[in-house]
Amino acid sequence: MKFWIKKIIGFILCFLLIAALLSWIVMSLWNCVLVAVLGVSVISFWQAAGILLLSKILFGGFxxxxxxxxxxxxxxxxxxxxxxxxxxxxxxxxxxxxxxCNMWGKKES
Incomplete structure (x- = not known):
C-alpha cells in the first residue's frame, strides 16, 4: 500500500478513536452526574455522540x-x-x- 493511503487510513482511525473516546466520556459523565443530580434519563453511546456533535455545531461552529x-x-x-x-x-x-504580565506574577526578562 502506498504511504499516503496508509496516512489517510491512520488519520481516519485516529479521528474515529478520538470521537469514540469523547462520546464515551460524555455518556459516562451524563449518566454518572446528570442522572443523579437532575434526574434526567440515562443516555446511550450514540446519543452521547449526537450530543457531542450538536454541541460542536451550536457552540463551536465549523x-x-x-x-x-x-x-x-x-x-x-x-x-x-x-x-x-x-x-x-x-x-x-x-x-x-x-x-x-507582571501583575500575574511573571518576571520581566
Whole structure:
C-alpha cells in the first residue's frame, strides 16, 4: 500500500478513536452526574455522540480557519499596527504589556 493511503487510513482511525473516546466520556459523565443530580434519563453511546456533535455545531461552529487561523489573524493585525508606530510608541505599548504580565506574577526578562 502506498504511504499516503496508509496516512489517510491512520488519520481516519485516529479521528474515529478520538470521537469514540469523547462520546464515551460524555455518556459516562451524563449518566454518572446528570442522572443523579437532575434526574434526567440515562443516555446511550450514540446519543452521547449526537450530543457531542450538536454541541460542536451550536457552540463551536465549523470555521474554515479554526482557532489557529484566528490567532494568526490577530498576530498579523498587531504586527501591522506595530509597524506603523514610532519607536517610542512601540516601546510604550511593550512596557504596558510587561506591566500587565507582571501583575500575574511573571518576571520581566
Amino acid at each position: 470555521h474554515k480557519s479554526g482557532h489557529w487561523g484566528r490567532k494568526r489573524e490577530w498576530r498579523e493585525k498587531w504586527a501591522e499596527k506595530m509597524k506603523n508606530m514610532s519607536p517610542e510608541e512601540r516601546e510604550k505599548i511593550k512596557q504596558e504589556w510587561r506591566n500587565r
